[in-house]
Amino acid sequence: MDDSAARHARAEAVAESGDHAGAVKLFAEIAEDSRRVLGLDHPDTLLARHRHADCLDDAGGTAQAAALHAAVAADRARVLGPDHPDTLLSRHLHAYCAGETGEHELAARLHAAVAADRDRALGPDHPDALLSHAEHAYFLGLTDRAAEAARVGAAVVAGRGRVLGAEHPETLTSRHHHASHVGDAGDSQEAVRLYASVVEDRARVLGPDHPETLTSRHNQAFYLSATGDCEGAVLLYDGIVRDRARVLGPDHSHTLLSRHNHADSLDDAGRTREAADLHAAVAADRARVLGPDHPDTLLSRHLHALYVGRSHAPDEAVRLFVSVVEDRVRVLGPDHPDTLLSRHEHAFHVGEAGDEDAAALLFTFVVQDRVRVLGADHPHTLISRSEHARRVGQTGRTLTARDLHAGVVEDRTRVLGVDHPDTFVSRHLHATSAGDAGEVEEAVRLLAALVVDRAWVLGPDHPETRASRHAHERFAERLDLG
Numbered sequence: 001m002d003d004s005a006a007r008h009a010r011a012e013a014v015a016e017s018g019d020h021a022g023a024v025k026l027f028a029e030i031a032e033d034s035r036r037v038l039g040l041d042h043p044d045t046l047l048a049r050h051r052h053a054d055c056l057d058d059a060g061g062t063a064q065a066a067a068l069h070a071a072v073a074a075d076r077a078r079v080l081g082p083d084h085p086d087t088l089l090s091r092h093l094h095a096y097c098a099g100e101t102g103e104h105e106l107a108a109r110l111h112a113a114v115a116a117d118r119d120r121a122l123g124p125d126h127p128d129a130l131l132s133h134a135e136h137a138y139f140l141g142l143t144d145r146a147a148e149a150a151r152v153g154a155a156v157v158a159g160r161g162r163v164l165g166a167e168h169p170e171t172l173t174s175r176h177h178h179a180s181h182v183g184d185a186g187d188s189q190e191a192v193r194l195y196a197s198v199v200e201d202r203a204r205v206l207g208p209d210h211p212e213t214l215t216s217r218h219n220q221a222f223y224l225s226a227t228g229d230c231e232g233a234v235l236l237y238d239g240i241v242r243d244r245a246r247v248l249g250p251d252h253s254h255t256l257l258s259r260h261n262h263a264d265s266l267d268d269a270g271r272t273r274e275a276a277d278l279h280a281a282v283a284a285d286r287a288r289v290l291g292p293d294h295p296d297t298l299l300s301r302h303l304h305a306l307y308v309g310r311s312h313a314p315d316e317a318v319r320l321f322v323s324v325v326e327d328r329v330r331v332l333g334p335d336h337p338d339t340l341l342s343r344h345e346h347a348f349h350v351g352e353a354g355d356e357d358a359a360a361l362l363f364t365f366v367v368q369d370r371v372r373v374l375g376a377d378h379p380h381t382l383i384s385r386s387e388h389a390r391r392v393g394q395t396g397r398t399l400t401a402r403d404l405h406a407g408v409v410e411d412r413t414r415v416l417g418v419d420h421p422d423t424f425v426s427r428h429l430h431a432t433s434a435g436d437a438g439e440v441e442e443a444v445r446l447l448a449a450l451v452v453d454r455a456w457v458l459g460p461d462h463p464e465t466r467a468s469r470h471a472h473e474r475f476a477e478r479l480d481l482g
Contacts, residue, residue: 004034004044011051020059027052027275041079046072050090057097065098083121085128088114092132099139108139124367125163127170129157134174137181148186153178167205169212172198176216179223190321195220209247211254218258221265230269237262251289253296256282260300267307276307293331295338298324309345314352321346335373337380340366344384347391356394363388377415379422386426389433398437405430419457421464424450428468435475444479447472455459 007030015023031048040046049072057065073090080087091114099107117133122129128374134156140149157178160171175198181189197218202213217240225233241262244255259282267275283300290297309317325346328339341368351359367388370381386408393401409430413424427450433445451472454465 004030008043008044008048008051012133015051015055015058020055024052024059024061039053041075043079046076046079046086049075050086053093053097056091057100057348058449062097062100065092066101069094071099079456083117085122087120088118088128092128092135094409095135096130099135099142104139104142108136108143108145111136111139114317115372125159127163130159130163130170132178133159134170137174138177141177141181141184146181146186150178150181150185167201169206171424172202172205176212176219179216180219183219183223183226188223191223192227195223209243211248212256213390214244214247217243218254218261223259225261225265232263233265234262234269234271237265251285253290256289256296258287259285260296260303263303263307267310272307273311274313276304279304279307291326295332295477298328298331298338301327302338302345305342305349306345309352310350314349314354317349318346318353321349327334335369339371339375340370340380343369344380344387348387350393351394356391360388360391360395363391377411379416381411382422385411386422386429390429393429393433393436398433400434402430402437402439405433419453421458424454424457424464424468428471431468432471432475435471435478440479444472447475 004132007026011023011030014026015158027048027210030051031045033041034045034048048230049068053065053068056062056068069090072295073087073094074455076084076087076090084377095107095110095114096111113127115136118126118129118132121463124130133152137149137153137156140146140152152374153174156174157171162173165169175194179194179198182241198216199220202210202216206213217236221233221236224236230265235257241255241258244258248255250479257277263275263278263282266272266311279300283297286294286300301320305317305320305324308320321342325339325342328336328342332339343362347359347362347366350362361382367381367475369383370378370384385404389401389408390402390405405426409423409426412420412426416423424425431443431446431450434446447468450468451465454462454468458465
């Protein structure tokens, strides 16, 4: 073995041992020496640079790895040709590293291009082509294009099933992701059906205690909850939590996640006090395992406070939210969306605890900051504006509340559409605030139109349609009484 091959083998052995930083140093040296002796375009130089990029990624330098893979891909395309398997591999890894750094849009675009070129160069049934399509679908899902991800993923499932077999681990992985994309695209019932099949096959092929089987069971419970079968989801999560605790350990992040979701499903099932207690326990365990400032710990504390408030304990919720807001400001920053969400909930529960003046003032600042950070038309901004208007009305400033609600109606109609449920809520609040301000005839007119629209969209017997009808009757009676 010549010196260059021996050095390369030694670097590979160091990488194999897990010493990624050492491998980075060795491959960087090999690449530089090869460039100086053999030239930039020599295959050995290109290979050393490729492996240098791989080890950078393994060592945590993913952004540097992405840039180096992109450079190697360009040089391999020039030297070996754009359709050479090594060129396509470098492009694939560039896309992969881009995704790992959080550039999901870029990763989706790069994987789509590599998939198309691998189809052409290697054939659509080549495992590498199918891998690129699978990655494309995955990153489409991460960029909120679930319907497109489901379409691409369905083709990957069919291709891998045909080429690798229905029970091959990669086919099962594609089926798992496809089910998730179907659910995220809005078809929760179909997602549950798909996950039931994946769970059955993963349990048979990998074993019931395999981490991937448990992940599919977790996701099945998630989408079952989305269908409205909250009690069924509670039962599934109860079993998943027990099995993940037994297999992975009670402190494993996946176990904690299932406990977190179990708590949410308890609330969905109307068992809000149990949900609050479970989130408190998860928050304590996450603080111990992940640290008190970890975002997941802060999320559990936020939800604990939220469900305490929903359990008719607003004073306790206010106390908890004060602490959560303080820590989220310190850890995430005052403008982070999660911080703004906790401030919104803090203001809401201050009002629920009876201090409407303080709540209205707090919402004034929340609205200002959400407009500045998220934009005036963001759904969260509109929610805070609506709640601000409601709290202003509760302080007796009915004319101001009427005008604030009118502005929210106008903007929700423009942003969300005239028939959106949130627009209906704002129209109802605007109408009743007009009536409370003494404009009874206007309230009757607005509510009459809203009753017609809610009956058309939601149905005549929907609770919100009935609420608007009742309000209309109340103000009409007042009008008749003069």
